[in-house]
Amino acid sequence: MKIENEDALDNFVICHKCFTLNEEIPIADGSKACCSKCGHILYRYDSKLIDHSLALSFTGLIFFILANLFPLLQIDILGTEQFITIPKTIVSLFDNGFYIVGFVCVFLIFIFPLMIFLINILLFTLLKMERGEKLTKELLILLSHITPWSMADIFFISLLVALVKLIAFGQIHIGISFWALMVFVMIDIYITKSIHLSEIWMLRKRILFNKDKN
DSSP states (O other): OOOSSGGGGGGEEEOTTTOOEEEOOOOOTTOEEEOTTTOOEEEEOOTTHHHHHHHHHHHHHHHHHHHHHSOSEEEEETTEEEEEOHHHHHHHHHHTTOHHHHHHHHIIIIIHHHHHHHHHHHHHHHHHHTOOHHHHHHHHHHHHHHGGGOOHHHHHHHHHHHHHHHTTTSEEEEOHHHHHHHHHHHHHHHHHHHSOHHHHHHHHHHHHHHHHHO
16 A cells, blocks of 8 residues: 555554554444454544543542552551551662662653643543644654553552562551552553553544534
Protein backbone atom coordinates (compact mmCIF):
# COMPACT_ATOMS: atom_id res chain seq x y z
CA MET A 1 0.00 0.00 0.00
CA LYS A 2 1.45 3.33 -1.05
CA ILE A 3 1.17 6.31 1.27
CA GLU A 4 1.48 9.68 -0.44
CA ASN A 5 2.26 11.69 2.70
CA GLU A 6 2.53 11.31 6.46
CA ASP A 7 -0.84 12.95 7.10
CA ALA A 8 -2.49 10.06 5.27
CA LEU A 9 -1.27 7.72 8.02
CA ASP A 10 -3.87 9.25 10.34
CA ASN A 11 -6.53 7.34 8.41
CA PHE A 12 -4.97 3.92 9.06
CA VAL A 13 -4.79 1.65 12.10
CA ILE A 14 -2.18 -1.06 12.72
CA CYS A 15 -3.42 -4.32 14.18
CA HIS A 16 -1.55 -5.10 17.41
CA LYS A 17 -1.88 -8.84 16.79
CA CYS A 18 -0.82 -9.38 13.17
CA PHE A 19 0.48 -5.84 12.39
CA THR A 20 -1.74 -5.49 9.34
CA LEU A 21 -2.41 -1.92 8.21
CA ASN A 22 -6.16 -1.29 8.10
CA GLU A 23 -7.99 1.77 6.85
CA GLU A 24 -9.98 3.47 9.59
CA ILE A 25 -13.69 3.66 8.86
CA PRO A 26 -16.51 5.36 10.80
CA ILE A 27 -18.49 2.98 13.00
CA ALA A 28 -21.74 3.32 14.91
CA ASP A 29 -21.90 4.17 18.60
CA GLY A 30 -21.33 1.08 20.73
CA SER A 31 -19.84 -0.97 17.88
CA LYS A 32 -16.29 -2.13 17.15
CA ALA A 33 -14.01 -2.52 14.13
CA CYS A 34 -11.95 -5.68 13.56
CA CYS A 35 -8.82 -6.44 11.58
CA SER A 36 -9.49 -7.53 8.01
CA LYS A 37 -6.88 -10.30 8.29
CA CYS A 38 -7.04 -11.86 11.75
CA GLY A 39 -10.31 -10.46 13.15
CA HIS A 40 -8.63 -8.86 16.19
CA ILE A 41 -10.49 -5.83 17.60
CA LEU A 42 -8.87 -2.65 16.30
CA TYR A 43 -10.95 -0.01 18.02
CA ARG A 44 -14.36 0.69 19.52
CA TYR A 45 -16.54 3.75 19.59
CA ASP A 46 -18.38 4.74 22.74
CA SER A 47 -19.85 8.22 23.03
CA LYS A 48 -19.90 7.87 26.84
CA LEU A 49 -16.17 7.16 27.04
CA ILE A 50 -15.33 10.74 28.00
CA ASP A 51 -17.68 10.87 31.01
CA HIS A 52 -16.66 7.42 32.22
CA SER A 53 -12.95 8.13 31.84
CA LEU A 54 -13.20 11.49 33.59
CA ALA A 55 -15.02 9.92 36.54
CA LEU A 56 -12.45 7.12 36.78
CA SER A 57 -9.52 9.53 36.46
CA PHE A 58 -10.77 11.81 39.24
CA THR A 59 -11.53 8.80 41.45
CA GLY A 60 -8.11 7.30 40.81
CA LEU A 61 -6.40 10.61 41.59
CA ILE A 62 -8.24 10.86 44.91
CA PHE A 63 -7.21 7.35 45.92
CA PHE A 64 -3.64 8.04 44.78
CA ILE A 65 -3.47 11.04 47.11
CA LEU A 66 -4.92 9.00 49.98
CA ALA A 67 -2.41 6.21 49.32
CA ASN A 68 0.46 8.66 49.76
CA LEU A 69 -0.89 10.59 52.76
CA PHE A 70 -1.54 7.79 55.25
CA PRO A 71 0.45 4.74 56.43
CA LEU A 72 0.34 1.59 54.35
CA LEU A 73 1.29 -0.74 57.15
CA GLN A 74 2.00 -0.64 60.86
CA ILE A 75 4.55 -3.21 61.96
CA ASP A 76 4.82 -4.22 65.63
CA ILE A 77 7.96 -6.28 66.34
CA LEU A 78 8.85 -6.94 70.00
CA GLY A 79 6.97 -3.85 71.14
CA THR A 80 8.56 -1.59 68.55
CA GLU A 81 6.08 0.02 66.19
CA GLN A 82 6.99 1.31 62.77
CA PHE A 83 4.81 2.91 60.12
CA ILE A 84 5.44 2.35 56.42
CA THR A 85 4.30 4.91 53.85
CA ILE A 86 5.08 5.25 50.15
CA PRO A 87 7.06 8.51 50.53
CA LYS A 88 8.93 7.07 53.54
CA THR A 89 9.83 3.96 51.54
CA ILE A 90 11.33 6.06 48.75
CA VAL A 91 13.18 8.33 51.17
CA SER A 92 14.65 5.32 52.98
CA LEU A 93 16.20 4.15 49.70
CA PHE A 94 18.06 7.44 49.37
CA ASP A 95 19.05 7.39 53.06
CA ASN A 96 20.63 3.95 52.64
CA GLY A 97 22.60 4.96 49.55
CA PHE A 98 20.39 3.31 46.90
CA TYR A 99 20.20 6.47 44.84
CA ILE A 100 19.61 4.88 41.44
CA VAL A 101 16.91 2.55 42.78
CA GLY A 102 15.28 5.42 44.65
CA PHE A 103 15.37 7.64 41.58
CA VAL A 104 13.78 4.92 39.44
CA CYS A 105 11.09 4.24 42.06
CA VAL A 106 10.19 7.93 42.22
CA PHE A 107 9.31 7.86 38.53
CA LEU A 108 7.83 4.35 38.25
CA ILE A 109 5.56 4.34 41.29
CA PHE A 110 4.90 8.04 41.86
CA ILE A 111 5.55 10.49 39.01
CA PHE A 112 4.42 8.39 36.02
CA PRO A 113 1.20 7.07 37.64
CA LEU A 114 0.34 10.59 38.78
CA MET A 115 1.07 12.00 35.32
CA ILE A 116 -1.18 9.44 33.63
CA PHE A 117 -4.20 10.45 35.70
CA LEU A 118 -3.50 14.17 35.39
CA ILE A 119 -3.07 13.84 31.61
CA ASN A 120 -6.30 11.84 31.37
CA ILE A 121 -8.20 14.48 33.32
CA LEU A 122 -6.88 17.30 31.15
CA LEU A 123 -7.31 15.29 27.93
CA PHE A 124 -10.92 14.23 28.51
CA THR A 125 -11.84 17.67 29.84
CA LEU A 126 -10.59 19.25 26.61
CA LEU A 127 -12.46 16.66 24.54
CA LYS A 128 -15.64 17.30 26.50
CA MET A 129 -15.24 21.02 25.83
CA GLU A 130 -14.38 20.27 22.17
CA ARG A 131 -11.19 22.30 22.40
CA GLY A 132 -7.43 21.90 22.18
CA GLU A 133 -6.88 20.19 18.84
CA LYS A 134 -3.09 20.47 19.03
CA LEU A 135 -2.83 20.01 22.80
CA THR A 136 -4.92 16.82 22.85
CA LYS A 137 -2.68 15.36 20.16
CA GLU A 138 0.45 16.14 22.19
CA LEU A 139 -1.15 14.70 25.34
CA LEU A 140 -2.02 11.45 23.56
CA ILE A 141 1.54 11.12 22.26
CA LEU A 142 2.95 11.77 25.74
CA LEU A 143 0.50 9.30 27.24
CA SER A 144 1.62 6.58 24.82
CA HIS A 145 5.23 7.09 25.94
CA ILE A 146 4.77 7.05 29.72
CA THR A 147 1.97 4.47 30.12
CA PRO A 148 4.29 1.42 29.76
CA TRP A 149 6.50 2.83 32.54
CA SER A 150 3.78 3.13 35.16
CA MET A 151 4.40 0.28 37.61
CA ALA A 152 2.14 0.97 40.56
CA ASP A 153 0.69 -2.52 40.10
CA ILE A 154 4.17 -4.10 40.37
CA PHE A 155 4.80 -2.12 43.56
CA PHE A 156 1.52 -3.33 45.05
CA ILE A 157 2.35 -6.97 44.25
CA SER A 158 5.80 -6.51 45.83
CA LEU A 159 4.08 -5.05 48.88
CA LEU A 160 1.86 -8.14 49.15
CA VAL A 161 4.92 -10.42 48.95
CA ALA A 162 6.68 -8.42 51.66
CA LEU A 163 3.52 -8.49 53.78
CA VAL A 164 3.39 -12.29 53.69
CA LYS A 165 7.03 -12.55 54.79
CA LEU A 166 6.69 -9.96 57.58
CA ILE A 167 3.77 -11.77 59.20
CA ALA A 168 6.18 -14.32 60.69
CA PHE A 169 8.20 -11.60 62.49
CA GLY A 170 5.49 -9.61 64.22
CA GLN A 171 2.03 -8.14 64.14
CA ILE A 172 0.99 -6.39 60.95
CA HIS A 173 -1.78 -3.79 60.89
CA ILE A 174 -3.01 -2.72 57.47
CA GLY A 175 -3.52 1.02 57.11
CA ILE A 176 -6.04 3.00 55.10
CA SER A 177 -3.44 3.72 52.41
CA PHE A 178 -3.14 0.01 51.66
CA TRP A 179 -6.80 -0.17 50.63
CA ALA A 180 -6.55 3.17 48.82
CA LEU A 181 -3.54 1.87 46.89
CA MET A 182 -5.39 -1.31 46.00
CA VAL A 183 -8.34 0.65 44.57
CA PHE A 184 -5.97 2.98 42.74
CA VAL A 185 -4.12 0.06 41.14
CA MET A 186 -7.40 -1.50 40.00
CA ILE A 187 -8.50 1.76 38.39
CA ASP A 188 -5.04 2.24 36.87
CA ILE A 189 -5.09 -1.23 35.33
CA TYR A 190 -8.58 -0.70 33.95
CA ILE A 191 -7.72 2.65 32.37
CA THR A 192 -4.38 1.60 30.89
CA LYS A 193 -5.46 -1.87 29.72
CA SER A 194 -9.15 -1.52 28.83
CA ILE A 195 -9.28 1.97 27.32
CA HIS A 196 -7.08 1.77 24.23
CA LEU A 197 -5.40 4.87 22.89
CA SER A 198 -6.78 4.12 19.43
CA GLU A 199 -10.29 4.58 20.80
CA ILE A 200 -9.36 7.98 22.22
CA TRP A 201 -7.72 8.98 18.94
CA MET A 202 -10.88 8.07 17.05
CA LEU A 203 -13.10 9.83 19.57
CA ARG A 204 -10.92 12.93 19.30
CA LYS A 205 -11.16 12.88 15.51
CA ARG A 206 -14.95 12.53 15.60
CA ILE A 207 -15.40 15.36 18.07
CA LEU A 208 -13.12 17.79 16.24
CA PHE A 209 -14.50 16.82 12.82
CA ASN A 210 -18.08 17.34 13.91
CA LYS A 211 -17.14 20.65 15.50
CA ASP A 212 -15.47 21.93 12.32
CA LYS A 213 -18.33 20.56 10.21
CA ASN A 214 -20.94 22.33 12.28
